[in-house]
Amino acid sequence: MVDGSRTTHDLAEEILELMPSLGRLLALCILEAGEEETTVMQVSVLLHILKHPITTSELAKKPRVSLQAASVFVRGLVERGWVVRSPDPNDRRQFLLQITPEGLERAQMAQRQMTDCLAQSLHDLTPEEIAATAIFLGGLRRVVQAQMTLETDEEPYST
Template sequence: MLTNDENLRTDAGLASALRVSLARLNRRLRRQASQHALTPTQLATLSAVERRPAVTPGELAELEKVQPPSMTRVIAKLEERGLLERRPHPTDRRQVTITVTPKGAALLQEERRAKEAWLAQRLAELTPEEKEILRSAAPILEKLSRM
């Protein structure tokens, strides 16, 4: 069996280590959520609508890789809470577009602030050298996330 350092020398070993580490970090960040009681799917949907204002439910379902009926239910829950609103489509009367309400935008901002505060505390515990490595790795991780 390869040691951790030896395993990281292969692409497969690096992929495995990144997968595990990023999944753990993601779980820890999700636990830092504010007290809004949204599901991860609802939060992801709200965030996706913020990134793409005036998106249709069908486009949103495709973006989030879920079936349209499932997305309709998620949108309805978020709309009930006053976080999203439906508006008439500007060119197609048969459709609606979805936008984030000010309440939804405030919730997302609060959510991000809580997670970033937790992460900033963890970063403060690292050495300057470790922080510099992360600064160098951040653009690479972003590139991987968009491939």
């Protein structure tokens, strides 16, 4: 129970209701920066590849999309010059995805824009709401990462 009257189920419903709006807000933040070609998913994937070069197959497993969809997505990143494929030293049949300097610049610029825009949106929160949100987000991150690690036995897909 939360606040004596709310359950974890209530919280889950509220989070799920908020997620599409948050995604649209972040997409608008990118558009306002003049980044019409960049999506929130592209930024997320580019930043993930920066930390951990992976294959297209591994990328498809992270958000659980089809290999075909991941391949089309990666092809778009390669065509834009944001990602390159390099031979995997551990498996010559595979290619590791690596972010290019242009891809890194694009991802970092979009991430800064999203952060600044979201921070501006949060400006009206009270100090108490900010403190409560920080506590909640820390707990949410912990339980989500623990669940993802249990389900996949690998590092969670970070955004």
